[in-house]
Amino acid sequence: MFESILLPDLLLLAFPFIVIGSRLFCDFRSAFPWRVANIGFILIFIMLNMIPLASGEGHFFIFNWRLDDFGVLMREVFMVSAILGIWLSKDYFEHGADGKPQMHQIAEYIGAIAFATFGAFTVVSACDLLTFFLGLEIATIPMYALTAWNKKDQMGSEAATKYILMGSVATAFELFGFSYLYGFSGSLFFNDIASAVATNSTSPLLWVSILFLFSGIGFKLTLFPFYTWAPDVYEGAPTPVTAVLSVTSKATAIAFLAVLVFGPLAAVQEQMSPLIALLAATTLLVGNLGALKQTRLRRFMAYSSISQAGYIMIALLGPAEIGKSAIVYYMFIYAVANYLAFFVFGIIGHHREETFASLRGLSKQNPALAIALAIAMFSLAGIPPLAGFFGKFHLFFAGATTGHYFLVAFAVINNVLALFYYIQLIKSAWIDEPEGTLSSLRLNRRQRLIIIMLSIAVVALGFVPFLSNNIFAGFTF
Amino acid sequence: MTLMNCLILAFILFGIGVWGLMRRRHLIGMLISIELMLNAANINFISFAYFSAKDSTAGALFSIFVIAVTACEMAIALAIIVSMYRRYHSLDVEQLRDLHD
Numbered sequence: 001m002f003e004s005i006l007l008p009d010l011l012l013l014a015f016p017f018i019v020i021g022s023r024l025f026c027d028f029r030s031a032f033p034w035r036v037a038n039i040g041f042i043l044i045f046i047m048l049n050m051i052p053l054a055s056g057e058g059h060f061f062i063f064n065w066r067l068d069d070f071g072v073l074m075r076e077v078f079m080v081s082a083i084l085g086i087w088l089s090k091d092y093f094e095h096g097a098d099g100k101p102q103m104h105q106i107a108e109y110i111g112a113i114a115f116a117t118f119g120a121f122t123v124v125s126a127c128d129l130l131t132f133f134l135g136l137e138i139a140t141i142p143m144y145a146l147t148a149w150n151k152k153d154q155m156g157s158e159a160a161t162k163y164i165l166m167g168s169v170a171t172a173f174e175l176f177g178f179s180y181l182y183g184f185s186g187s188l189f190f191n192d193i194a195s196a197v198a199t200n201s202t203s204p205l206l207w208v209s210i211l212f213l214f215s216g217i218g219f220k221l222t223l224f225p226f227y228t229w230a231p232d233v234y235e236g237a238p239t240p241v242t243a244v245l246s247v248t249s250k251a252t253a254i255a256f257l258a259v260l261v262f263g264p265l266a267a268v269q270e271q272m273s274p275l276i277a278l279l280a281a282t283t284l285l286v287g288n289l290g291a292l293k294q295t296r297l298r299r300f301m302a303y304s305s306i307s308q309a310g311y312i313m314i315a316l317l318g319p320a321e322i323g324k325s326a327i328v329y330y331m332f333i334y335a336v337a338n339y340l341a342f343f344v345f346g347i348i349g350h351h352r353e354e355t356f357a358s359l360r361g362l363s364k365q366n367p368a369l370a371i372a373l374a375i376a377m378f379s380l381a382g383i384p385p386l387a388g389f390f391g392k393f394h395l396f397f398a399g400a401t402t403g404h405y406f407l408v409a410f411a412v413i414n415n416v417l418a419l420f421y422y423i424q425l426i427k428s429a430w431i432d433e434p435e436g437t438l439s440s441l442r443l444n445r446r447q448r449l450i451i452i453m454l455s456i457a458v459v460a461l462g463f464v465p466f467l468s469n470n471i472f473a474g475f476t477f
Numbered sequence: 478m479t480l481m482n483c484l485i486l487a488f489i490l491f492g493i494g495v496w497g498l499m500r501r502r503h504l505i506g507m508l509i510s511i512e513l514m515l516n517a518a519n520i521n522f523i524s525f526a527y528f529s530a531k532d533s534t535a536g537a538l539f540s541i542f543v544i545a546v547t548a549c550e551m552a553i554a555l556a557i558i559v560s561m562y563r564r565y566h567s568l569d570v571e572q573l574r575d576l577h578d
Binding site for chain 2 (some may be wrong): 129133141151155157160162172178180181187188235
């Protein structure tokens with residue numbers, strides 16, 4: 001029983017070694033490791049989908065590895081991100097793109113992504129602070145290496161330097177917060193911490209620790225005062241790494257907060273809500289204002305993902321069940337829409353620079369690509385028939401359930417602001433006339449298939465919650 | 478020696494780390510400052526484990542794990558910094574100006 005439930009985790013842990021090891025048995029340029037990676041990731045994803053969801057406490061393994069429904073569904077998000085991430089990366093190992101040279105060592109690259117995914121798995125299944133901390137570190141450290149993967153590109157190493165300095169400071173803040181939390185409760189286990197928090201919720205030690213924890217995770221989730229590294233890193237990193245960063249790393253950070261806020265700190269969620277609301281509101285505003293004046297696509301996506309983090313924070317104010325379901329559901333939609341946008345940008349980046357100007361004339365040259373881009377952008381902006389609207393609706397619903405109407409109204413107004421810049425991007429693809437002749441865009445079979453698949457998914461996810469039978473269990477209308 | 482003394486020591490170390498991070502313009506100096514901040518957290522863990530915690534082995538164990546994790550992080554950081562150095566032939570952070578708004 002337990003073995004079959006743990007199988008995906010164990011397989012993923014062994015996976016990087018299998019992929020890197022498989023390179024020993026084949027030619028340097030062979031696609032064999034990539035095929036192994038595909039089969040393995042898809043197998044893990046299918047196995048995750050077959051795990052029966054257990055409501056309540058979930059299944060335990062050696063008392064500190066827990067599989068609850070939130071954990072299983074977040075795992076599916078991480079696996080979707082890993083699979084799409086390696087599909088997006090494949091072309092960058094075949095030729096250079098966006099003025100950057102070709103990347104090398106695909107097996108190690110996939111291994112690093114698998115390690116990061118395993119770290120994310122650890123975060124959602126931890127039951128004590130030590131496992132929790134290790135999970136977050138395993139999820140973050142490969143990201144530093146991935147950012148600098150293109151050794152010949154100087155932007156990459158600059159971005160990685162900024163990222164690792166900021167990331168290590170974030171780790172230090174978090175660790176300091178953990179140490180106060182340990183001192184406050186006298187134990188590392190979430191259950192003991194939760195009972196200590198419930199009995200003594202005004203202790204200054206607890207609140208100092210919460211402040212440190214929020215500033216630490218604020219760096220990783222790109223919340224308002226700590227977001228400054230994100231645009232630089234997103235721009236400097238190779239495009240597929242930016243996509244993985246904006247989905248896996250963000251999902252890990254939000255899962256970390258969800259586990260913490262709805263788990264050990266559940267007793268003080270009410271008192272924390274002004275802090276969370278303030279962070280959410282400022283992050284929204286800053287992300288939206290920052291995105292207005294961007295001209296480079298990846299920098300634009302960085303600001304867009306900063307504001308998305310603000311929207312997701314709103315769900316942390318809601319009751320545990322509704323908040324968690326809203327977060328999981330939104331993460332699925334965000335992952336799919338974000339990857340769709342990055343696939344389109346990637347295809348354009350293979351032939352031109354990744355800027356707004358390169359999108360001009362796209363609707364005449366390749367209407368399908370322009371439609372896919374419009375779907376992705378409208379979904380990220382939250383326009384009704386698409387999945388993004390339903391995701392945002394549930395996030396706002398979670399916030400409104402506990403009476404944060406002012407914040408929800410502020411977020412909705414901000415959404416209008418966000419619509420402006422998303423539509424600007426669509427405008428440059430559909431209306432603006434190109435300057436001079438356009439270089440041709442060629443899509444290979446894999447790219448065409450993925451773009452069709454993701455476009456359908458972005459439209460369909462809004463009303464077909466097929467990925468799980470109880471994703472809507474938390475919503476009682 | 479009381480718990481308070483240790484906590485104040487850790488807090489001062491953390492403060493020195495933050496101050497150093499802001500003042501230093503040299504990448505290795507910044508890494509050392511980060512190391513100070515992480516070790517301040519370690520002192521916290523050990524002093525809580527020694528003086529007050531119900532579960533005193535957990536805190537001591539945590540600090541050992543932190544040391545291992547820090548070593549990994551520093552290994553990656555140094556690798557990235559070496560690739561920076563090959564490009565610019567200096568370790569000044571002021572040269573990180575190619576990526577900006």
